[in-house]
Amino acid sequence: MLAAARDLLTHRGLQALTMRALAERLDVAPNTLYSHVANKTALIDDLLDEVLAEVQAPTPDIEDPTVGLHQLMASAYDVLLVHPDLVPVYLARQGARGPHAQRLGDITIALLRRAGVVEPAAAEALRVLIIYTIGSAAFASRPPLATGTEHRLNPDESAANFANGLRWLLAGIVQDPTQVRR
Amino acid sequence: MLAAARDLLTHRGLQALTMRALAERLDVAPNTLYSHVANKTALIDDLLDEVLAEVQAPTPDIEDPTVGLHQLMASAYDVLLVHPDLVPVYLARQGARGPHAQRLGDITIALLRRAGVVEPAAAEALRVLIIYTIGSAAFASRPPLATGTEHRLNPDESAANFANGLRWLLAGIVQDPTQVRR
DNA sequence: CAACAGAGCTGGACGATGTCCAATATGTGG
DNA sequence: CCACATATTGGACATCGTCCAGCTCTGTTG
Numbered sequence: 319m320l321a322a323a324r325d326l327l328t329h330r331g332l333q334a335l336t337m338r339a340l341a342e343r344l345d346v347a348p349n350t351l352y353s354h355v356a357n358k359t360a361l362i363d364d365l366l367d368e369v370l371a372e373v374q375a376p377t378p379d380i381e382d383p384t385v386g387l388h389q390l391m392a393s394a395y396d397v398l399l400v401h402p403d404l405v406p407v408y409l410a411r412q413g414a415r416g417p418h419a420q421r422l423g424d425i426t427i428a429l430l431r432r433a434g435v436v437e438p439a440a441a442e443a444l445r446v447l448i449i450y451t452i453g454s455a456a457f458a459s460r461p462p463l464a465t466g467t468e469h470r471l472n473p474d475e476s477a478a479n480f481a482n483g484l485r486w487l488l489a490g491i492v493q494d495p496t497q498v499r500r
Numbered sequence: 501m502l503a504a505a506r507d508l509l510t511h512r513g514l515q516a517l518t519m520r521a522l523a524e525r526l527d528v529a530p531n532t533l534y535s536h537v538a539n540k541t542a543l544i545d546d547l548l549d550e551v552l553a554e555v556q557a558p559t560p561d562i563e564d565p566t567v568g569l570h571q572l573m574a575s576a577y578d579v580l581l582v583h584p585d586l587v588p589v590y591l592a593r594q595g596a597r598g599p600h601a602q603r604l605g606d607i608t609i610a611l612l613r614r615a616g617v618v619e620p621a622a623a624e625a626l627r628v629l630i631i632y633t634i635g636s637a638a639f640a641s642r643p644p645l646a647t648g649t650e651h652r653l654n655p656d657e658s659a660a661n662f663a664n665g666l667r668w669l670l671a672g673i674v675q676d677p678t679q680v681r682r
Numbered sequence: 683c684a685a686c687a688g689a690g691c692t693g694g695a696c697g698a699t700g701t702c703c704a705a706t707a708t709g710t711g712g
Numbered sequence: 713c714c715a716c717a718t719a720t721t722g723g724a725c726a727t728c729g730t731c732c733a734g735c736t737c738t739g740t741t742g
Contacts, residue, residue, distance in 0.1 A: 323700090336698080336699065336700085337699075337700060338698085348699095348700085348701090349701080349702080349703095352700095352701070352702080357701090358699095358700065358701090358702090373712075441711085
């Protein structure tokens with residue numbers, strides 16, 4: 319059922335992921351779904367966490383933790399872009415809450431610590447990184463935005479833009495996690 | 501009508517902003533609205549841009565452009581938090597497209613240029629800043645997210661978190677707009 | 683001041699959607 | 713072979729965005 323939902327989402331888009339459509343795809347009456355899932359909301363929550371399982375985490379003992387953070391976020395970005403219709407949902411739900419999301423958070427915190435970012439700042443940095451990554455995926459996955467430029471980015475440009483900002487962000491974080499600069 | 505919509509949104513939330521509810525508030529039949537607005541989508545687009553008018557821009561000749569950028573984004577963040585229900589909509593729509601959004605974009609580009617960030621990088625930086633600001637507002641305006649910590653941030657903490665990340669980001673941008681570090 | 687054009691408004695409807703209740707089919711353990 | 717739990721279904725309800733055709737009121741014009 320989750321698989322069918324994902325399939326529907328990938329091929330027909332979020333707006334086509336309706337309980338009736340999902341039921342039809344499973345050759346089942348719409349009501350039947352409610353024997354297996356409490357809500358459409360619950361269904362989507364399950365979907366969100368399942369997708370996060372695809373994110374590739376670097377080995378925890380990678381030599382340069384900053385590189386590890388970059389890899390992790392870049393992988394999350396890639397995975398999010400594979401399911402563009404889910405991205406707005408992540409934002410509306412403020413991320414995911416399931417076990418896979420938990421795992422990624424733990425890994426990130428560990429890498430941050432190894433990069434010299436200790437506790438109070440680490441939680442903040444995690445939030446910032448999540449915000450930036452999901453936000454970037456949101457802006458890359460769909461129509462352009464109202465920047466001054468009318469130039470529309472293609473996927474490669476979006477990815478480069480994301481990587482640039484991530485580099486800026488990580489540089490700022492590890493260089494000066496707590497002190498106010500200037 | 502826009503005012504009524506905004507009022508409804510502020511007091512009853514996005515999910516209560518329905519064409520029928522809006523019509524009732526205006527003592528009018530639901531269909532009447534369609535004489536003034538093409539879609540609910542168009543209505544919301546108008547709303548989004550109207551809200552951006554509240555963002556306070558620093559004087560363009562502020563002595564330190566980095567401070568100006570910080571002020572601008574912080575003001576945008578504040579304004580977004582005044583209308584928490586609109587924030588997911590901004591994300592779903594990837595920002596706004598109206599004249600006010602345009603104006604803020606232009607100001608930001610100008611400040612970036614004065615901070616030494618020139619064109620190819622400036623457009624990227626603008627995107628990054630928008631992503632980060634709206635994303636932060638999204639995460640601050642509603643339930644917590646799946647960080648490793650179960651600690652829920654209060655508004656002040658969220659604002660501080662946002663300011664920290666913004667500082668990190670601006671530091672990274674102005675310090676090294678193009679070169680890869682390390 | 684009267685007639686008319688046009689804008690604003692409305693009644694009613696359509697199709698879609700999420701969800702629920704009560705009844706039925708299905709299959710398994712005794 | 714039967715009773716009972718589980719899965720499934722038919723049908724319905726409320727709500728939503730939206731549209732069509734017609735009515736009403738207003739302001740302008742001759």
